[in-house]
Amino acid sequence: MIIPVRCISCGKPVGHLWEDFQERREDGDPKEILDDLGIERYCCRSLFLTHADLAAKAAKFKK
Ligand SMILES: [Zn+2]
Known part of the structure; x- marks a missing residue:
């Protein structure tokens, strides 16, 4: 789905780097x-x- 805001394993904030990557x-x-x-x-x-x-x-589909 959407990249997690923090790394699931170590907790480092990484979400803000996704678009640049x-x-x-x-x-x-x-x-x-x-x-x-x-x-x-x-x-x-x-x-x-x-x-x-x-x-x-996923956004195309309603709940
Ligand atoms: Zn990590």
């Missing part, structure tokens, strides 16, 4: 982007690399 991901190396954003722990890195943003698709 997504924009740069289109033509950049994910390793360099994560290093540049200051995401060092592998729990946080896996959160960014494996996240599927389905908020727009």
Whole structure:
């Protein structure tokens, strides 16, 4: 759905970095982007690399 505000494992706030990561991901190396954003722990890195943003698709359906 939406990227968690904090890392699920360690609690570091990462939600504010998601849009920047997504924009740069289109033509950049994910390793360099994560290093540049200051995401060092592998729990946080896996959160960014494996996240599927389905908020727009889910928003089409009513409750
Ligand atoms: Zn983490």
